[in-house]
Amino acid sequence: xxxxxxxGQCFSDIFETTVDSKGKWSELSKVSGDINTPENxxxxxxxxxxxxxxxxxxxxxxxxxxxxxxxxxxxxxTESQHIPIFGDTVVVSHPCLSQDGSKLFFTAxxxxxxxxxxxxxxxxxxxxxxxxxxxxxxxxxxxxCDECFPQIHSDGVTLFFSxxxxxxxxxxxxxxxxxxxxxxxTPENLKFPINSGADxxxxxxxxxxxxxx
Numbered sequence: 337x338x339x340x341x342x343x344g345q346c347f348s349d350i351f352e353t354t355v356d357s358k359g360k361w362s363e364l365s366k367v368s369g370d371i372n373t374p375e376n377x378x379x380x381x382x383x384x385x386x387x388x389x390x391x392x393x394x395x396x397x398x399x400x401x402x403x404x405x406x407x408x409x410x411x412x413x414t415e416s417q418h419i420p421i422f423g424d425t426v427v428v429s430h431p432c433l434s435q436d437g438s439k440l441f442f443t444a445x446x447x448x449x450x451x452x453x454x455x456x457x458x459x460x461x462x463x464x465x466x467x468x469x470x471x472x473x474x475x476x477x478x479x480x481c482d483e484c485f486p487q488i489h490s491d492g493v494t495l496f497f498s499x500x501x502x503x504x505x506x507x508x509x510x511x512x513x514x515x516x517x518x519x520x521x522t523p524e525n526l527k528f529p530i531n532s533g534a535d536x537x538x539x540x541x542x543x544x545x546x547x548x549x
Contacts, residue, residue: 340376340396348376350391369413371406379485379538381433389413390431390440401429403442405465421459421470422447432486440467441486441495447472452480456497474518482508485537495520498537508535 340347349372351364366372376394387408393416394401404416419440421428427445434441441458444450447470450457455478459467477483479501487496493516498508502523509531511523525531530539530548541548 338374347374347396348378350377350380367413368411369406370415371404371413376401379430381431383433383437384435388433390419390433391416392429392431394429400424401427403428403431403440417465419467421467430485432488434488434492435490436492437461439488441488442470443484443486444470451475451478452482452501454482454484456483456486456495471518473520476515476520477513477523484508485539487538487540489541490543492516496526496539496541497523498535498539499523505531506533506536508537510536510539 338347339345350367352367353361353364355361371377371391373393375396378392380389380391382389388405390403390405392401392403403419403421405419406413406416422444426447428442430443432441438461439458441456443454444457445454447455447457449472456473457470458473459470462468472478477497479499481499481501483497483499483501485498489496493514494512496510496512498510500508502511504525505528510526512526513520513523515521530536539548
């Protein structure tokens, strides 16, 4: 019955569906475990085995977003665990795990050392479930405006992201750049028909880039 003030709509949960050999999708169902709460959950990313899921959770009461992870045991997901990144005053969201699991990309808002409102950062994998200190992708990708919704392709060098700071045709447009660490090529706009006069984001491509969502 609660509505989220920023959108005027219901709070978001994470659902799943499966596709059969004929391309038909099953009915939606909420994922198991404690992943979904009365707050907003979304923007999921999986490891290569599909058994570790990273996702964002935003609290309307505390006014911030954090990144969590959970592991699948049988048909259920374990209790979600928070990944500490920066301090509680910095909003982090939009997690994206690289194909080899060595890097976790994400969006951070007004983080120390950033270039603008929202920047894209990454962390290298540490020991166990830990991660090393966050690293900003640099000024080639990030601007004084918003860069968000990172998606690193399975090739490990092509980064898709949304931005309203690079030249585009709408508000948020989808761009791609190639590189690694803090060294990236000049971002290129994906143009029409992918980009429009509205906000375009959460771009995902399959391995051979012949199908996108």
